[in-house]
Amino acid sequence: MLEGIVLAHPEYVARLEGFDVLIRADKKINKVALVSGGGSGHEPAHGGFVGTGMLDAAVAGSVFTSPTPDQVLEAIKAVDTGQGVLLVIKNYTGDIMNFEMAAELAEAEGIEVATVVTNDDVAVEDSLYTTGRRGVAGTVFVHKIAGARAETGASLDEVKAIAQKVIANVRTMGVALKPCTVPAVGKPGFELSEDEMELGIGIHGEPGIERKPLQTADEIVDYLMKRILNDIEFQVGDEVAAMINGAGATPPMELYILNRRVSQILAGKGIRVFKTFVGNYMTSIDMAGASITLLKLDDELKELLLAQADTVGFKMC
Amino acid sequence: MLEGIVLAHPEYVARLEGFDVLIRADKKINKVALVSGGGSGHEPAHGGFVGTGMLDAAVAGSVFTSPTPDQVLEAIKAVDTGQGVLLVIKNYTGDIMNFEMAAELAEAEGIEVATVVTNDDVAVEDSLYTTGRRGVAGTVFVHKIAGARAETGASLDEVKAIAQKVIANVRTMGVALKPCTVPAVGKPGFELSEDEMELGIGIHGEPGIERKPLQTADEIVDYLMKRILNDIEFQVGDEVAAMINGAGATPPMELYILNRRVSQILAGKGIRVFKTFVGNYMTSIDMAGASITLLKLDDELKELLLAQADTVGFKMC
C-alpha cells in the first residue's frame, strides 16, 4: 500500500527506507514537524496527507492495526528539525499506547514531542470511565489546520494548542450500508442484509452502536446530524466546515445527495457553511457508507483552513 | 445532483438559473471558453471540473443520457466572451448529435464554436464503418490541458489544436467487478456473479466486450495495459501521465494496488511516468471497477498538465 502511494506520487512522498513510514518528498522542513498514522485501510489517510501544509510523516500499521512504537520513533527522528514534533493520535487504546511508547523513546533520545488525541466520533459516549470517543474523519481537519499553523513557523506549544482547538470543535458520526472485509480475515466485520444499515460505525469495520432498517438518505442525515448537533452548541450565525467523507465504496453522487440535506439542516439553524469537503478522506477499505463531520470555525481556524495545502489526498490551492 | 455540487461548492460553481448547467462561480473569464458535459452519474465529471484552468461550463443530462441541445446552447451563451467556445464531446452518438445541434444553433446566433470529440477507449474497435471508440476517463486530460491552454489567452484554433493533440495521445481501458444501477431503472445494467469480471466496459453501465472469471489485480492490469500499449506506440524514454480512475465504488486502496502494476509494466518498457492520478474522476454511479488511462506527453503537454487548476474534482496547486 505504502509502495503504491510512493510509486504513484513520488513528487509528494518518499518512503523512509526500511520502515512503513512516508515522509515528504522534499524532506525535512525547518519547522515543527507533524507525525500521524494508524492502521492501513484508511487511504488516502494518512500517507495521502503528507506534504505542504499538512503532515511531515505518516506511519502505517497493518490493516486497521496501530503501527508499533519503533516505526513511530523512526518517523519522529526522520522529520524532527530540532523544533519539536507533534503526534496526532486517533483515540484508540492501541494507537495511544503505541504512539506514547514512541514518544517516550523519542524523548529519551532528546527530541521534544507533544501529543494530541482526536476523538470526534459522537457515536460513542464520552465518559471519564471509558476510553472515550474514537478519532475518525475529523482528524483530517486537525492535520490540515495544525499543519498550516506549523508551516507559519509557530512553536510546538502553539501548534499543539491549535490542534486542541480543532479537536474541541470537531464532531463526526458515520453510517454503513455494507461492511468492509479485512483482506487477512476474508469475511466482513459484521453482517448487514440489503435492507439494513449500521449507525455509529467506526472506521475499522467494527459494528456500530445501532442497527436499523434502511432509511432514505435524508432520514439518515437527519439522524446523524441530530447526534452531532446535540453534542456541540451552535448559535445562529456560527460558521462551520463540513466534510462528507466516503467510507471507500460510496460514489461521489451519493455523498452529494447526503450533503444536500446537511446544507438544508444547517441553513435551517442559521449556521453558515464556510467550506464543504466531499469525497474519500478517511476510508474503511471497501465499506459502503459515509460520515458527516462538522468543524465549528472562528477567524483563526478559517484562515488556517484556507491556507495552502498540497498533498495527494487534500489540496487547497 | 447539480444542486448538490452547487450547495457544497459555491466558491467554485454556480448554477445557470433554470438550466442543468454549471458555470464558474467567478463567471465569464475573458478567454476562449470550454464547455463539456454529458449524462449525469459520472461525478465529479463534469461539473466538478468547472473552474480555474479547466472548464467554463458543464451541461448535465439525465443519468447516462446526453443533455439536450437547448441546454448546451444556454451554456455556450453563458460563457462566451466573444473569443469563441470549444465543445469537448465524448464520442457517443447521442452526445455528438445533441452537442452538434447546439453548435449549429449557437453559430446561428453568431457565436464562434469549435468541437472536439474524445475517443480514448481502446476496448472498442476504431473503424471507419462504426461509430468508433467511446470517450471515457481520458476526457479529463482534455479538459485539463485544453483548459490550461485557454487560460494562457490562446485562440480558439490553438485551444482546439491542443485538445486534438491530447485526444491523439490518450488511451484508456476499463474493467468492472460489479455493475452499476441506474436509479430510474432499478436493476443493474448487466449481471455479474461474485467471481466474474467484465472487461472493456464503458462508463454508462453498458456491458463490456468480454466477460471472464475474476483474476488477480495484477492479471487484470496486465490485460488492460496490453490492450492500451498495443494501440499506441511508445519508445524507451517516452513520458506519460497515468490515471487510475475509480468507477465509483472502488476504494482508493484498490486503485493503488492496480497502479503498482501499471508502474511496474511501464518501468519494464522504459516509459517514464511523469505524473499519476488516482481516484474518482469519471465514475459510473456505484459501479465497482476501474480504468487505466495513459497520456503520452511532450514538453508542451507536460507544461500544460502541471499548470494551475482549481476545481472541485481536479486540483493542481
Place this chain on the structure above:
Amino acid sequence: MATKSDVLDFIRIYADKMAEHRQELTDYDQAIGDGDHGINMSRGFKAVIEKLPAVYEKNIDEILKTVGMILVSTVGGASGPLYGSAFMKAGAAVKGKGELSNEDIILAFDEAVGGIQFRGKAVEGEKTILDSMIPAIKAIKASIADGKSMAEALVDGEKAAWDGVEYTKTIIATKGRASYLGERSIGHQDPGATSMAYVFQAAKEVAEKVGC
C-alpha cells in the same frame, strides 16, 4: 387522407404506447445499450402531451415541428435528436397543408428518414431505427401503388416494421451504443427499431379507426 385531428390522435396513441412499453424498451436497451431508451422516449412524449394543447390551433406542419422540438429538448441521448429531427422534417415536408393526402403522408415519412440519416449518418443494416423504418415505408409505398387504402398499407407497413425488428436480432450493430458490443450485439433486438415499429402500429390504429 389524414386530418389534423388524426395527426393529434396519432401523437396521443403513440405517447400512450411509449408509456406502456417503457420497461420493455428499457430492457432491450439494457441488453445492448445503456438501458434508458424506454425512459427517454416516455419522458419525451410525456412532455409532448403536456405541451400539445398550446398548438392545437396551429396547422399540421407546425404541430409536427413542435413535437420535434419538444423531443429534441426533452429526450437527450441518441433518440432525442433522431426522433426530433424526424418530426421536424416531416412537418417541413407538409408545410401549409390543412389535411394530408396519401402522397403527403409518404413524403412526410421519406423526409423523416432523411432527417434521421442527416443526423445519424446511418444506413440500413446497422441495427438502428432505420431497420424498421425504411422497410415499413417501402411496404407502404408498394401497397399504395397496388391500389390499397392507407389503412391497408399501414397494416403492411407495420408488418414490415416488425420484420425489420426481427432482422435487427441477426445483425451486428455498427452505429449507436450497441456497436461497442461488436459480436455480442447479435441475438438482441434493437430498442430504437422497436420504438419505431410502434410508430407504424400507432398510425395503423388511427387509420383503422377513421377508416381511411
Place this chain on the structure above:
Amino acid sequence: MATKSDVLDFIRIYADKMAEHRQELTDYDQAIGDGDHGINMSRGFKAVIEKLPAVYEKNIDEILKTVGMILVSTVGGASGPLYGSAFMKAGAAVKGKGELSNEDIILAFDEAVGGIQFRGKAVEGEKTILDSMIPAIKAIKASIADGKSMAEALVDGEKAAWDGVEYTKTIIATKGRASYLGERSIGHQDPGATSMAYVFQAAKEVAEKVGC
C-alpha cells in the same frame, strides 16, 4: 522451580497456541472489536519464534525482555504494547536469575499485571486481558499458599482464567475497542482475556510435563 529451558518451552507452546487459535481469537474480536486479535497475536509470536534462537544463550530475564520487545515491535494494536509490557516487566522482575522459584514466578506474573495496568490504565471488570489474568494469579497464589505444587497451582490458575473469560461475557466493556459498543458488548467473550487464558494453559502444560 522453572529452568530456562522451561521458559523457552512455555514460549514455544504459547506461540503454537496463538497460531492454532488465530481464527478463534479473530472471530471473538470481530464480534466486539475490529477482528484482528488472532492475527495480531499470531504475527507477534511467529516473530518471537523466528528471533528466539538469537537469545538462547542469554539469561531468563533477557529472554523475557526480548520477547516483550519483539511483541511491541511486531504486534501493534492494543495487544502489542500490553503483552509486550507484560513480558518486559516480567523479565525485569527476575533480573539475574538462572532459574525461577515459585516466588519468582509469582512476582513475574504480578509485575506483568503492573505493566499491563501502567500502559492500559484498566482495572478488573472492564472486559480486558486483566479479567482472566488477575483471577488466575490470585488462584495460583492461594494454591501455593495451601501447599500445592506449581503444576497443581497452574491447573487452578488456568481454571480461574477460564472462569474470568466466562465472566467477561456478562459485563460491558469500558476499555479497548469493545467499549464503543456499550451494551452491545454484553454476551461476547473478550478476545484479550481469552488469549491470556492460553498463557496459563501453556504454563500449566509445561509444569505438568516437567512435573514441578
